[in-house]
Structures are given as structure tokens and as C-alpha cells.
Amino acid sequence: MKTKLVVIILVPLVVFGLSLVLGPKIINPFAMDETSREILFSVRAPRSIVALLMGMALGASGAVLQGILRNPLADPYILGISSGASLSAAIGIIMGLTFLGSFTIPVLAFAGAIFTGSLVGVMGWKRGGLWPERLLLAGVGLSFLFSALLMLIMSVSSDEGLRRATLWIFGDLSMSDWSRIPFGLIFVLGGMLLSMARAKALNALILGDELAHSLGFTPHVERFFLFVSVGLMTSASVSLGGMIGFIGLLVPHMIRFFAGSDSRALIPASAFMGGALLCVADLVSRSILPPMELPAGVVTAIIGSPYFLYLLRRRNVLSV
Amino acid sequence: MKKVTILLAVLLVCVAAQYSHAGETPKRIVSLAPNMTELLFALGLGDRIVGVTSFCDYPEAAKKKPKIGGMSNPSLEAVIALKPDVVVMTVDGNPKEFEERLRSLKIKTFVFRAKRLREFPQGIREMGAVLGAAEKADVLSGEVEKTLERFRTARQPAKKEKVLFIVWPEPLIVAGPGSIADDALTLLGEKNISDDSRTSYPKYSIEEIIRRAPDVIFIGKGKGMERVSKGLLQRLETVPAVKNGKVFYVSDYLYRLTPRTVKGLEELDRYIGRRD
Numbered sequence: 229m230k231t232k233l234v235v236i237i238l239v240p241l242v243v244f245g246l247s248l249v250l251g252p253k254i255i256n257p258f259a260m261d262e263t264s265r266e267i268l269f270s271v272r273a274p275r276s277i278v279a280l281l282m283g284m285a286l287g288a289s290g291a292v293l294q295g296i297l298r299n300p301l302a303d304p305y306i307l308g309i310s311s312g313a314s315l316s317a318a319i320g321i322i323m324g325l326t327f328l329g330s331f332t333i334p335v336l337a338f339a340g341a342i343f344t345g346s347l348v349g350v351m352g353w354k355r356g357g358l359w360p361e362r363l364l365l366a367g368v369g370l371s372f373l374f375s376a377l378l379m380l381i382m383s384v385s386s387d388e389g390l391r392r393a394t395l396w397i398f399g400d401l402s403m404s405d406w407s408r409i410p411f412g413l414i415f416v417l418g419g420m421l422l423s424m425a426r427a428k429a430l431n432a433l434i435l436g437d438e439l440a441h442s443l444g445f446t447p448h449v450e451r452f453f454l455f456v457s458v459g460l461m462t463s464a465s466v467s468l469g470g471m472i473g474f475i476g477l478l479v480p481h482m483i484r485f486f487a488g489s490d491s492r493a494l495i496p497a498s499a500f501m502g503g504a505l506l507c508v509a510d511l512v513s514r515s516i517l518p519p520m521e522l523p524a525g526v527v528t529a530i531i532g533s534p535y536f537l538y539l540l541r542r543r544n545v546l547s548v
Numbered sequence: 549m550k551k552v553t554i555l556l557a558v559l560l561v562c563v564a565a566q567y568s569h570a571g572e573t574p575k576r577i578v579s580l581a582p583n584m585t586e587l588l589f590a591l592g593l594g595d596r597i598v599g600v601t602s603f604c605d606y607p608e609a610a611k612k613k614p615k616i617g618g619m620s621n622p623s624l625e626a627v628i629a630l631k632p633d634v635v636v637m638t639v640d641g642n643p644k645e646f647e648e649r650l651r652s653l654k655i656k657t658f659v660f661r662a663k664r665l666r667e668f669p670q671g672i673r674e675m676g677a678v679l680g681a682a683e684k685a686d687v688l689s690g691e692v693e694k695t696l697e698r699f700r701t702a703r704q705p706a707k708k709e710k711v712l713f714i715v716w717p718e719p720l721i722v723a724g725p726g727s728i729a730d731d732a733l734t735l736l737g738e739k740n741i742s743d744d745s746r747t748s749y750p751k752y753s754i755e756e757i758i759r760r761a762p763d764v765i766f767i768g769k770g771k772g773m774e775r776v777s778k779g780l781l782q783r784l785e786t787v788p789a790v791k792n793g794k795v796f797y798v799s800d801y802l803y804r805l806t807p808r809t810v811k812g813l814e815e816l817d818r819y820i821g822r823r824d
Contacts, residue, residue, distance in 0.1 A: 252753060266786050267755040326772035330718060330779030386603050387620055387641060388716070395719045395751055402754060403718045405783055519756035520745050 232487050236497045240280060240504040247276040247511045252518030270405070278404035278412065279510040279524070280503035282468050283475055285416045285461035287502020290476030291483070291494045292423045295430045296454050297360045303477035304462040306364065308371035312344025313337040313466040314397045315374045318381055321396055322389040333396065334408060334467040341463030344370060349455060357448025358455055399470040399525030401510050408468060415464035420499060423457035426450055427491040434491075472509075472525045474532040475502045481539060505532070573680030574633030574656075580622050580646075581638045583804040584660060585610045587672065588636065590688060590807045591681040599630045606808075624649060634658055634679065640804065665731035668805050669693045688807065695810045699735050699817065708739040709820060712762040712789070715749060715803070716770070717780040722752045729766075729802040732813045738764075738820060754780075758787060764820055765789040766798050773797060 248268055249255055255264045255272075289304040297306075304310070317337040319325075325332055348370060352363035382390055423430070429450035432440035437447040465472070479502045480494060487497055509527040516522065578599040579585040585604040588597055600613040601622065614630065617623040619641045627635060627650070635650055638660045647657050658678050662671030669689035676685020711733050713723035723729035724745035733740045741760040742752060765787070767777050774797065784790050796819045801812030 252756060253759065262786070263759055263761070267758050270783060271755040271758065324771045324776075326775045329775045332776075333718070383621060384602075384618070386618070390620075391749075392716055392719060392721070395721075400719045402720055402751070403779070405779065407779075514753055514755075517746065519742060519753045520747070520750040521753050522751075 236487070236500050240500045240507065243504040243507045243511075244276055244280060247279070247507050248272050250511060251515050274406045274409060275401055275404040275510065276507055277409055278468050279401055279507045281409070281412045281416050282401075282465040282472060283479075283503035283506030284499040285419065285465035285502075286472060286475040286506070287479040287483075287498035287500070288420050288423060288495050289458040289461040289465075290478075290502070291480040291491065291498040292430060292454050293458050293476070294480055295434050295491060296451050296458075297364050298434060299360075299364065300481070301477070302364070303474075304458060304465070305371070305471065305473075305476065307345065307348050307367035307458070307462070308369075308374060309341045309345050309348070309367075309459065309462045310466050310471045311371040311374035311378065312347075313341035313463065314471060315378045315381075316340030316343075317396055317467075317470070318378055318393040321393045322381060322385040324389075330403065331408075334411075337470075338463050338467035341466050342459065344374070345459035345463060349459070352455075358451045360451075363455070395523060396470050398523035399472045399528075401469045401524050402514075402521055404469065412464050412468045415460050419457040419459075419461035419464070420495070422460070423454055424492070424495055426453050426457070427495055430454060430491040430495075434489075470523075470525065472506060473529045474536070475505055475528055478532045478536045479505060481536070485539060576631060576633045577679070578616060578627055578630055578632040578635045579604065580616070580635060580642045581619050581640070581660075581804075582606065582610075583806040584636045584638055585613075586806040586808070587660075587675065588679075591672075591676060591679070591684045593679060593681055598632060599627065606806075622646060628653065628655070632656075636660065636675075636679075639663060662805060664726070665696065665728055665735065665805070665809070668809070669696075671805070692807070692810055695813065696735060699813060703735075703737045703817070705737050708737065709763045710741050710760065711738045711764045711766065711820070712741050712757060712760075713802075714765060714767045714777070714780075717767070717773075717777040720752045720754060720780065721749050723802075724748050724750045724752075727802075728805060728809060729812075732802055732809075732816055735813070736817055736820065754783060757784060761787055762789045763792075763794060765795045766816065766819070767795065768800050768803065769797050770800070 249257060251272060255268055286304055293302045293304060294300055316339060317333050320333050320336040328335055348363060348366045351366035352358045354362060382393060429445045432443045432445050433447060433450060440447045480498045483494055483497045483501055487493055506528060509531060510524045513522040513524045513527045575596060576598045577588060577593060577596045579588055579597055580601060582601060582604045585597065585600045586606050588594060589607050594609055597613055599616045600610055601619050602615045602617060603619060604610045616626040620643060632655060634656045636658050637647055640663050647659060650657050658675065660671055660675060662668050669692050672685050672689040676682045713729040715721045715723055722742045724747055725743045726748040730740045730743055741762050767773060781790055781795060789795055798815050799812055801808045
């Protein structure tokens with residue numbers, strides 16, 4: 229167990245270090261000129277930190293969500309939060325809104341995400357509590373609605389606006405600078421601490437509401453707090469850099485395979501691995517075709533999907 | 549020799565047959581691109597235009613024309629309903645399938661093939677010939693050619709300035725090789741730092757900008773562009789262009805080939821400044 233713990237903490241650190249040094253050009257941290265220092269500290273470092281934060285948020289909220297929905301297919305985007313965020317961000321991008329300068333789009337996305345999350349919460353609420361099936365169906369329904377509205381807006385917008393919106397939606401980390409990190413940090417860490425404080429309850433919830441009840445937890449209360457934590461983390465992640473597919477679905481399964489499914493370990497481990505995976509994906513996306521950049525979301529899915537399918541073949545059933 | 553002449557004649561007939569209406573002025577024209585609309589107006593064909601895209605906003609009169617949808621998704625029904633004699637399209641933004649559909653419905657099309665600055669005068673002439681506005685097209689293309697030639701010969705600076713043309717700051721999209729802005733910079737004898745990208749409007753890497761240290765940065769104008777670009781420029785504050793206050797907001801004339809493209813060229817020239 230101890231070695232596993234060391235590995236799980238070491239991997240993101242090593243990846244973070246590599247992502248600073250590697251890139252379109254390798255920077256030797258011991259012999260930097262003015263330009264390299266500038267690139268390392270004000271371009272690569274904030275970008276990699278944002279990638280870590282986003283990946284952590286997605287990995288952890290995937291782990292929590294698969295638990296509360298008792299569904300191995302759940303990922304943070306299934307609740308429609310990302311489609312709400314994409315819709316409001318796309319409206320901002322296409323209409324060229326700039327009321328908050330370069331914070332406009334992240335703030336719009338965050339507002340859209342929180343709004344959608346609350347809406348899903350309201351719809352999933354019945355008889356004094358949140359019900360997993362209701363949450364899931366409300367999320368799926370809303371995300372269909374918002375995707376349709378997004379398509380509608382995109383099909384009536386000019387080609388330039390369309391391309392910008394598409395690039396944002398597929399995940400754009402290139403604009404990450406230091407100024408965004410404090411906000412991301414507050415929401416991601418806040419959500420993570422909340423979910424980890426409730427990890428024991430999540431373990432009980434996975435066994436079923438009746439068992440959870442007899443173990444001394446009030447399922448609806450626990451589910452509410454866990455849902456809030458997922459909402460915070462996912463919203464923060466989408467607003468930091470758009471939609472990054474697959475991390476929330478894949479990473480918790482990888483960790484279960486590797487370190488078991490106790491939520492107390494699963495949540496932080498999924499966070500660390502999620503951060504590491506996104507950091508690698510971003511490194512690849514900005515290094516493979518310089519001076520061009522690819523959307524990081526595309527890279528995570530291309531790296532992630534084959535591995536996921538491989539896991540699926542190796543194990544008979546993927547569980548939560 | 550005689551054979552060659554015959555062959556040429558046959559070829560000519562074939563080309564002419566393709567534009568069976570060549571020389572004859574069509575009465576009802578539908579334009580599927582803003583720059584085509586602008587060019588049609590410049591050729592004095594404005595009053596024959598019966599339909600334009602929703603994005604055709606120049607000249608003012610274009611706004612009042614009936615709309616047929618967007619550039620990449622024009623409505624086939626709307627175009628047919630206008631009973632056009634010819635539909636003017638461009639390879640730079642209109643789907644090829646749409647042209648095939650129109651042709652299968654026996655609607656004549658004229659496809660404007662010029663995409664680069666140097667192809668522009670020829671493109672204008674072809675358009676004039678097919679749409680029966682050859683004289684005006686000759687004048688216009690002559691003017692464009694003269695301006696291009698003037699810049700080509702007048703501007704051969706000893707030291708090339710490194711220039712970056714930003715189309716949109718977030719996400720960062722710049723003018724790469726094959727774009728008109730790149731052609732313009734080359735013509736002015738300057739170096740576009742993003743000319744080794746793989747597409748004409750690449751999503752660009754910020755760290756590459758810092759590394760390549762442009763002397764001049766142009767930013768295409770748009771609504772609120774000063775505010776949108778503020779964050780990016782802060783991050784580029786060590787780049788010579790930003791340090792020396794050589795960041796200029798320019799018009800969007802260089803995004804598509806129009807008669808105003810020449811003005812865009814003059815604008816860049818003015819800002820870079822003559823050093824010789």
C-alpha cells in the first residue's frame with residue numbers, strides 16, 4: 229500500500245516537472261536565458277498548474293459521481309454541467325462579449341455550470357432528498373437540451389465565431405495564466421475537501437441506501453453534500469479550460485484496478501492521476517505539431533480510450 | 549505549329565462553352581460570400597444582386613438585399629426561390645457540395661478561385677468576363693495590380709521586421725502561411741513569424757511567440773478587441789513589439805480578398821513605417 233501511495237503522489241509531481249521542461253523546445257532549467265525563464269514561469273508553469281487542477285477536479289468528481297449514482301458509466305459531464313457551461317461560454321464567444329476582459333468567458337462558463345448544476349439538483353429532488361436515477365435522467369435530459377441550443381447558436385453564427393467556440397469547447401488551456409489559478413484553486417480544493425470529508429459516507433452509499441442508513445448515515449444528506457462537491461469541482465474545471473473528455477470516466481476505473489475501491493483512497497488518488505493525465509495530454513497537445521497547438525480534450529480521449537477498452541477486456545465487469 | 553493552333557482553338561472553345569453565358573450580363577445574381585458581394589458592387593453589378601448571405605454587410609446597400617443564410621450553410625431553397633441566373637461562390641468558405649447541388653439543378657455558378665493576394669487581379673478579371681463586366685473588372689484589377697507592384701518594388705528593406713498578425717487573442721489564432729495577411733507581409737518585405745505553421749489560421753503557441761520575439765504585432769479589429777487582447781498582451785510584455793509600443797489594431801480588410809484588401813495593405817505599410 230505504501231509503495232502505491234508513493235507512486236500516486238510521485239507521478240503527478242514528475243509529470244508536472246516534465247511538463248515545465250519539455251514542450252515545443254526543451255528548456256534546461258539549470259541554464260536558462262531570459263526568454264526561457266519567461267516561457268517557463270509565465271507560460272508553462274501556470275498552464276501546467278491549471279491542467280493539474282482541472283484533471284484533479286475531473287478525476288475526483290468522476291470517482292464521487294460514479295459512487296453516488298451507483299453507475300460505472302457516470303462521468304462529471306453526465307449531469308449536463310459541462311453542456312450548460314459550453315452553452316453560456318459559446319454565447320459569450322460568438323457574441324463577442326467582453327464585459328470582464330479576459331475573465332469574461334471563464335466567468336460565463338462558471339455561471340452556466342453552476343446554474344445547470346442547481347437545475348439538475350432541483351429536478352433530482354423528490355420527497356426530501358436527491359435520488360440517483362432522477363439526477364442521472366435530469367442531467368441527461370438537460371444536456372440534450374443544452375447541446376441542441378448550442379448547435380442552434382453555432383449554426384446561425386459566423387464561421388470565425390464558430391471556430392473560436394469549437395476550440396474553446398474542446399478544451400483550451402493556452403490562456404491559463406496566474407490570475408485564474410486562485411479561483412480555480414478555491415473551488416477545486418473546496419470541492420475535494422468536502423467530498424473527502426464525506427468519503428466514508430460514500431462508501432456506505434455505494435452499498436445501497438438501506439445499508440447506509442443502518443450504518444448510521446442519512447443517505448439524502450450525504451448525497452446532497454457529495455453532489456455539491458461534484459458541482460463545484462466540475463464547474464471550476466469547465467470554466468478553467470473547457471471540456472476535457474474521458475478523465476472523469478476513465479481515471480476512477482484505473483485507480484480501482486490499481487488501488488481498490490475504498491472512496492477514502494479512491495477520491496484523492498483519482499484526483500492525482502487525473503491531474504497527471506491531463507498534464508501529459510496538454511504536454512502532448514502543445515508539443516506534437518509546433519508552433520501549432522491541438523485541443524487537449526482530443527488528446528486525452530485519444531490516449532484514454534484505448535486504455536479504457538483494454539481495461540474493459542481484462543476485467544469482466546467494471547464496477548463502482 | 550498548325551496542330552498546336554488548332555489544339556489551342558479547341559481548348560478555347562471548351563473553356564468558352566463552360567461559361568456559355570460569358571459576356572452576357574446575368575440579370576439576377578446571388579452571392580454566397582461577403583467578399584463576393586463587395587466585389588460585385590465594386591464591378592457595378594450591385595443592382596443585379598438578388599440575394600446575399602446574412603453576413604454581407606458591406607457596402608451599406610448589401611444589408612438591404614434578401615438573405616439566403618450563412619456562408620457554410622446557405623439555404624438551397626432560398627437560393628432556388630430567387631431564380632438566379634448565376635450564383636457567385638468562393639472556394640474560401642462555401643461548401644463544394646453546394647455548388648454540385650446547384651449545378652445538378654441546372655443553376656449556373658461562378659466560383660471565385662483566387663485565395664491569395666497575387667491571384668486576386670486574375671480572379672477579378674475572370675469574374676468580370678463571366679458576368680459581363682469586363683471593362684470595370686479590367687480597371688479594378690489594374691488598380692490592384694499597380695498597388696501590389698508599387699509595394700513590391702518600393703519596399704525591400706535591408707532588415708526584415710519580425711511581425712505577428714493576431715486574428716483572435718483567446719483562443720490565440722494567428723495569420724499563418726497562405727493567409728492574405730501573410731501574403732501582405734511577404735509583399736511588404738517583412739517576416740511573418742508564424743509562416744511555418746501547417747494551416748493558414750493556426751491556433752498558436754504563446755511560448756513560441758515569446759521565443760520568436762516579434763518586433764511588430766498587428767491585431768485584427770473586432771468588437772471590444774482592445775479589452776479581449778489585454779490579457780494576452782500582458783503575458784507578452786517582454787516581447788519587443790509590446791515593450792516598444794509597436795502593437796497596432798488594424799482593420800479586418802486582410803481576412804478575405806475584397807477591393808478593400810489593398811487598403812489593409814496600405815495600413816500595415818503605414819504602421820510598420822518606412823526606414824529607407
